[in-house]
Amino acid sequence: MSVMMPKPSEAILGRRQSIVNALRAILPGEGVVDAANEMAVFESDGLTAYRQMPLVVVLPSTVEQVARVLQYCHANEIPVVPRGSGTSLSGGALPLEDGVLLVLSKFNRVLEIDYDNRCAVVQPGVTNLGITKAVEGEGFYYAPDPSSQIACSIGGNVAENSGGVHCLKYGLTANNVLGIEFVTIEGEVVRLGGKHLEAEGYDFLGLMTGSEGLLGVVTEVTVRILQKPETARAVLIGFPTSEQAGECVAAIIAKGIIPAGMEMMDRPAIHAAEDFVHAGYPRDVEALLIVELDGPGAEVDHLLAEVAAIADANGATVTKVSNSEEERASFWAGRKAAFPAVGRISPDYYCMDGTIPRKELPRVLAGMKAFSEKYDLRVANVFHAGDGNLHPLILYDANKEGELHRAEEFGNDILRLCVEVGGVLTGEHGVGVEKRDLMPEMFSEDDLRHQQRVKCAFDDKHLLNPGKVFPQLHRCAELGRMHVHKGQVAFPDLPRF
Numbered sequence: 001m002s003v004m005m006p007k008p009s010e011a012i013l014g015r016r017q018s019i020v021n022a023l024r025a026i027l028p029g030e031g032v033v034d035a036a037n038e039m040a041v042f043e044s045d046g047l048t049a050y051r052q053m054p055l056v057v058v059l060p061s062t063v064e065q066v067a068r069v070l071q072y073c074h075a076n077e078i079p080v081v082p083r084g085s086g087t088s089l090s091g092g093a094l095p096l097e098d099g100v101l102l103v104l105s106k107f108n109r110v111l112e113i114d115y116d117n118r119c120a121v122v123q124p125g126v127t128n129l130g131i132t133k134a135v136e137g138e139g140f141y142y143a144p145d146p147s148s149q150i151a152c153s154i155g156g157n158v159a160e161n162s163g164g165v166h167c168l169k170y171g172l173t174a175n176n177v178l179g180i181e182f183v184t185i186e187g188e189v190v191r192l193g194g195k196h197l198e199a200e201g202y203d204f205l206g207l208m209t210g211s212e213g214l215l216g217v218v219t220e221v222t223v224r225i226l227q228k229p230e231t232a233r234a235v236l237i238g239f240p241t242s243e244q245a246g247e248c249v250a251a252i253i254a255k256g257i258i259p260a261g262m263e264m265m266d267r268p269a270i271h272a273a274e275d276f277v278h279a280g281y282p283r284d285v286e287a288l289l290i291v292e293l294d295g296p297g298a299e300v301d302h303l304l305a306e307v308a309a310i311a312d313a314n315g316a317t318v319t320k321v322s323n324s325e326e327e328r329a330s331f332w333a334g335r336k337a338a339f340p341a342v343g344r345i346s347p348d349y350y351c352m353d354g355t356i357p358r359k360e361l362p363r364v365l366a367g368m369k370a371f372s373e374k375y376d377l378r379v380a381n382v383f384h385a386g387d388g389n390l391h392p393l394i395l396y397d398a399n400k401e402g403e404l405h406r407a408e409e410f411g412n413d414i415l416r417l418c419v420e421v422g423g424v425l426t427g428e429h430g431v432g433v434e435k436r437d438l439m440p441e442m443f444s445e446d447d448l449r450h451q452q453r454v455k456c457a458f459d460d461k462h463l464l465n466p467g468k469v470f471p472q473l474h475r476c477a478e479l480g481r482m483h484v485h486k487g488q489v490a491f492p493d494l495p496r497f
């Protein structure tokens with residue numbers, strides 16, 4: 001582990017037992033877990049190279065319990081790390097040695113489905129796929145579909161502003177959340193938005209979405225649900241080079257077509273997925289696009305023909321359209337299983353997440369090839385091609401001396417290159433601890449101070465998820481007021497909730 005976490009407070013560690021006792025008074029029964037063997041399952045999230053036992057784990061089941069835990073931690077200056085299902089790939093839910101890990105898995109109920117208003121009100125521990133399962137019988141679904149959707153929680157999705165293969169057309173979590181309830185570190189319950197579209201006043205809902213557990217603990221989410229499209233068909237398009245696939249993506253978008261999803265995989269990822277899932281992918285291509293079109297049948301047929309013609313013009317050697325719902329699902333199953341599939345061909349992999357302007361794809365791919373040689377490590381690539389969101393999977397073996405370090409340096413070089421070509425450090429996995437120390441590559445010290453002033457308006461003691469996102473924490477009293485600076489959007493002092 002090469003990331004430095006804040007030094008644990010000896011004072012907190014020294015009074016662990018009294019903290020556990022106080023939390024037990026709030027959460028009777030099985031709501032507090034403090035035995036080392038029982039806490040071990042929580043010591044890591046999806047960024048498995050990083051591990052840390054928490055001070056204690058709490059599993060509240062009511063909003064009131066969440067509020068009382070947070071009030072207690074605030075009064076006693078104890079850090080708190082919120083956790084949903086623990087699938088974060090950026091170490092967002094990594095525990096702190098002197099911090100309470102607040103796990104929301106008991107908040108697992110769908111509270112209301114309002115078909116008339118096209119929305120569902122759910123608790124934060126409901127899985128992403130659980131929302132679709134709850135409404136699919138009536139022909140509805142929840143659009144953002146991270147590959148981890150079977151496990152990840154909607155609360156985690158809100159905290160990370162998660163995306164998925166269908167976000168190109170239907171938007172990220174931020175575009176599909178209508179309202180939330182959250183609890184501040186001081187234990188106040190705040191509601192933002194609701195079943196209606198635009199929230200009144202400042203867009204605090206937008207601010208909370210993607211805030212990585214640093215501003216509050218989400219206890220309820222109202223999401224938009226959509227009616228399933230009349231028809232959805234996917235097409236596999238294989239190319240001799242990644243450059244041609246990249247050109248094809250640009251040409252489809254330039255033509256004004258917005259597919260429901262447009263994903264790209266390179267040869268190592270294609271082979272790993274095909275060996276694992278037998279999705280029907282061609283093996284003799286260097287790059288594969290999966291393009292899905294949805295809508296009324298006649299429109300889908302028309303768009304499929306247009307996409308096929310664009311693919312032809314860009315040198316595609318294989319085009320295969322799904323002819324049944326099972327075949328369409330199978331095309332996606334390969335892509336959605338790409339991470340575990342790569343896990344079968346390497347003892348460990350490190351999943352990166354950067355976003356670039358689409359036209360820079362050839363340059364970034366060439367850069368990755370050079371880094372692969374420099375660090376002597378293989379890389380498999382999957383992309384949300386339509387969004388320019390890259391997920392290079394760096395293959396390494398943690399048991400081999402120095403390989404983890406080389407993998408991390410390789411990943412850092414990729415992210416630096418993403419920023420250099422005009423992109424950003426993260427697409428959908430968040431900053432967490434993983435990209436925290438790269439933030440200065442993208443933001444000036446002034447920018448980071450501005451961002452911390454927002455954090456201070458919610459959490460002036462830096463107790464919520466410290467050590468994540470910001471490479472250095474400044475005392476709120478030293479940061480002063482926000483003001484407009486260098487064209488950045490700035491806020492006046494935020495109202496207290």
Ligand SMILES: Cc1cc2nc3c(=O)[nH]c(=O)nc-3n(C[C@H](O)[C@H](O)[C@H](O)COP(=O)(O)OP(=O)(O)OC[C@H]3O[C@@H](n4cnc5c(N)ncnc54)[C@H](O)[C@@H]3O)c2cc1C
Binds near residue numbers: 046089093160219
């Ligand atoms: C195999 C695999 C595939 C993946 N594919 C995708 C993908 O396609 N797209 C994508 O976007 N992500 C993907 N991810 C990453 C991950 O699943 C998402 O970031 C997901 O949103 C995390 O949800 P979670 O419930 O597991 O959150 P956790 O990992 O528990 O927490 C993530 C962050 O959210 C905070 N948090 C969690 N719950 C709350 C809450 N109720 N209130 C406040 N803060 C909270 C935590 O503090 C932490 O900072 C993938 C992960 C894996 C392992």
